[in-house]
Amino acid sequence: MAALQLLVNGVALGAAYALVALGFVLVLNATAAVNFAQGDLVMAGGLLGVAAAPLIPLPGIVLLPVVLALMAALGLLLAVVAYLPLRNRPPVSVFISTIAVGIILQNGAAILFGPEPRAAPPLFGDDTLRLGGLALPEQSLAIIAVAALLIGAQQWVFGRTQLGRRLRATAQDPEMARACGVPVTAMILVTFAIGAACAGAAGLLLANRYFVTPTAGGDLILKAYIAVTVGGWGSVPGAVVGALLIALFEVGVSSVLSYPVALGALYATLLAILVLRPQGLFGEAVRRRG
């Protein structure tokens, strides 16, 4: 029974991490640049939820569209300020500019909200469902459902719509896409908006059960980076699987061994993957597609 409960917690955590990694990999594909502000965007999404809660005293699920819209706007701003002016410079310029944006977000959040940990409202309720000996927090179930819905919707947009085809074309070969009449710059802006919205959703989902502080982003960007590396650099399904794998270690392995050992095992696994399969778990699919 305890194992089942841990499984639910692990999947909920992995689902939220998957949204973080997804936003990260979308921007990576579209721009070939690493957005190091992704973790701080997650933090910003969580704090937006905290700030909006008193203004909209309704369940978090009502706040979600508000947070998605505001974070998409923040993503556009990020692209305009930290990516577009540097797009023709070496990739390291964008690394640095996104790191700078992350620090600005962190310190801005510390000034606006203070250093205290805060909790966003739950998506539906704070209750715990009891099934036999199993205690299932409603928020965990809601995280899984909402994250699955958002990931599914994103897959549908990318796979079945004209916008998605243009976004994918931009990600795969910007020059060819431009030659075919795709507005590449607009597509990059849309990608930043979607990536930041994913981060915002993850922030709102995580900030109720796991709280949020202005410095929370640093740890999350590391996890997104690991998820994308494990899954295959640039692979969308790989990012989701990588995120679930991290949660498996954090919740599953640590329940058998200990958290520090589980963390060590995660990094050992990452090293093993890099040695034995440098392209990551889903790397071949990416190569074929390219």
Next chain:
Amino acid sequence: MRRALSLLIGLLAGVPIAARADTLSFPVLVPLTGFLSLEGTSQRNGAVLALKQTPAGITVASEVVDTGTSPEAAVTALERAAGSGTVGAVAASMLGTQMLAMLPLAQELKLPLVTVSGTASITEQGNPWVFRFFPGDAVTKSAHARYVVEELGKRRPAVIYQTTAYGQSGKTHLDAAFKALGVTPVFEEGVDPAAKDLLPVLTKALAAGPDVLVLHLHSGPTALLLRQAASSGVTLPIVAGSAMHQPSTAALLEPSELKGVCAETAASPVSGGSAEMQAFTDSYRAAFGKEPDAFALGQYDGMTMVLEAVKAGARSPDAIRKALSAEAFQGLAMTYKSDGKGNMAHSAVIVCYDGTSRVPKLAKRYDDPTLAAQ
């Protein structure tokens, strides 16, 4: 002519010197950003509130500098502060690594450092310029263990601690305190502060068959574990570390999730206890719009003792150091007196939540609990 010129120069130079003699500077060098920003902000607020009580005839100047979390930034801030006027004493970072880096420079500059850092080693360097106004882990963890064993009558504690320096130090002192009481924990495990889900460690701790959960975690992880314990239906008593007493930690939880939870701390200003304490809490709320914690109160008491020394005639860093070394001071949290190494605080309290509010009640006070535990 040359003599007259020299006299004129001397007089002109003497004017600012005389003016400066009545102005003492008390720089506040604390971590306002980074992982210790919550506690550092409390420390700053306590120091700033105390420094508003300017002694008659003295102009008190104070500058607040964010030291972040790097030792280099703290040393640079101290060097800069020392070069800007007559410094009486410094409200210095509560981050142990920053204190250790600043100590040699403070000795060289002959500046008293007044801190609430809990790191034991800062007062074990033989440096006469450091004064700690917060009980060290030897005091608080002794009170923690004694409450568990002597008051609750529990002998099978499960200890969950943080893997940071703060957590390791607390765990070491808890081990020693439990050993002195003839108790061996049935479970001990460290948790990284970045761990999002604490159900795994909670499940393992419960599987060990404890009769009490003993926590020594930072603010967020404490709240996270208590919430997961409540949702898992855990009914064991829980005695947490000092992070639990912080109002910002309790704010993350529903009062019902706090039922039966106790915590060790140096003091709990929001719990009241005296008219002076209430006045401090009211002033703090008015000035900063938030609730004070023990770190704020410790730094407030420390800087108030410094200002009392100034009122009594201490006009130089060395005179202030001598006063802090020799005098006893009745602060709001406790009576402070140096043990010869700069440890000024020797009391700890246990506070408990009754499940109806987020304000804890004082359950037990320990004055120098280490002596009684031996």
